[in-house]
Amino acid sequence: MQRAILQLLRCPRCRRGGLRPETDTAELLFGPLHCAECHARYPVAEGVADLVAEPASSALAQRGLEQRLVARSYERYVRPALQRALSAPPMDRDSEYLLYRSLLGHPEAPVLDLGTGTGLFARRLARESGLPPVVGMDVSRAMLEESVAQAHEDGVRVDLLRAEAPYLPFQDGSLGGVLLAHSLHFIAELGRLLLEVSRVLRPGGRFVASTWIPPGRAATFVQRSAGLHPREEEELKDALAAAGLGGFARLRLPPLLVVKAEKPVR
Ligand SMILES: C[S@@+](CC[C@H](N)C(=O)[O-])C[C@H]1O[C@@H](n2cnc3c(N)ncnc32)[C@H](O)[C@@H]1O
Numbered sequence: 305m306q307r308a309i310l311q312l313l314r315c316p317r318c319r320r321g322g323l324r325p326e327t328d329t330a331e332l333l334f335g336p337l338h339c340a341e342c343h344a345r346y347p348v349a350e351g352v353a354d355l356v357a358e359p360a361s362s363a364l365a366q367r368g369l370e371q372r373l374v375a376r377s378y379e380r381y382v383r384p385a386l387q388r389a390l391s392a393p394p395m396d397r398d399s400e401y402l403l404y405r406s407l408l409g410h411p412e413a414p415v416l417d418l419g420t421g422t423g424l425f426a427r428r429l430a431r432e433s434g435l436p437p438v439v440g441m442d443v444s445r446a447m448l449e450e451s452v453a454q455a456h457e458d459g460v461r462v463d464l465l466r467a468e469a470p471y472l473p474f475q476d477g478s479l480g481g482v483l484l485a486h487s488l489h490f491i492a493e494l495g496r497l498l499l500e501v502s503r504v505l506r507p508g509g510r511f512v513a514s515t516w517i518p519p520g521r522a523a524t525f526v527q528r529s530a531g532l533h534p535r536e537e538e539e540l541k542d543a544l545a546a547a548g549l550g551g552f553a554r555l556r557l558p559p560l561l562v563v564k565a566e567k568p569v570r
Pocket residue numbers: 366369383418419420421422423424425441442443444447467468469470484485486487490491
């Protein structure tokens with residue numbers, strides 16, 4: 305993890321202190337980070353900071369994403385299969401990436417790929433010249449391990465951390481953009497999440513998120529039974545406004561509902 309990202313981290317336990325390595329370094333691959341306020345310690349291995357103190361309690365769908373086999377086959381088989389199950393034909397990956405990229409605008413500070421999974425979009429963002437550093441966050445160790453492997457394979461630099469939304473372990477106003485692709489329906493506490501997004505974004509920073517449009521009552525029921533949280537446009541619009549995020553825009557591209565909002569410049 306490079307210094308530019310380390311400097312932005314905030315302790316998820318006391319939610320006050322910055323996180324520091326034992327010695328100042330341009331890049332931290334192994335070794336602990338400690339909180340300057342509460343002295344909590346968090347391990348870093350292969351550059352991935354693990355900020356989850358307690359094992360996360362996972363719903364059924366999330367437990368699947370904690371499996372190595374699922375993580376290894378995610379980009380090639382699992383993701384396309386999920387999209388095919390929800391609509392035919394699904395949007396191709398390049399179009400999806402270009403959509404998110406254009407909605408993110410011109411970030412002037414690091415971009416967080418929240419629920420990064422295997423880093424599919426984090427790697428694409430990191431390859432773009434002229435963008436600030438990209439940091440991927442996910443709660444699944446298996447997905448992050450796969451993300452490290454894929455980034456090595458592609459020769460791309462993505463800083464990664466294990467942490468559990470809705471809390472975001474970043475300092476106030478430290479990020480230029482937050483992308484949450486295909487993951488909004490995994491987060492139970494929508495209001496809390498959006499308040500956190502609003503807190504960590506710089507003025508003018510954008511939040512871009514996508515979720516699966518619930519295709520009818522039966523599918524909504526199945527998603528809920530798997531521990532997911534299908535959400536409609538109106539609910540998202542109201543929750544974004546309540547969190548102080550303006551400039552709402554949305555695209556319905558079945559199976560995806562994509563929303564964009566912005567931290568106002570005062
Ligand atoms: C369907 S995958 C999407 C991955 C990637 N963004 C993509 O578009 O391919 C959802 C990801 O969100 C992660 N996730 C679920 N709940 C989370 C939480 N509370 N905090 C952080 N990540 C979470 C899962 O582990 C999983 O990797």
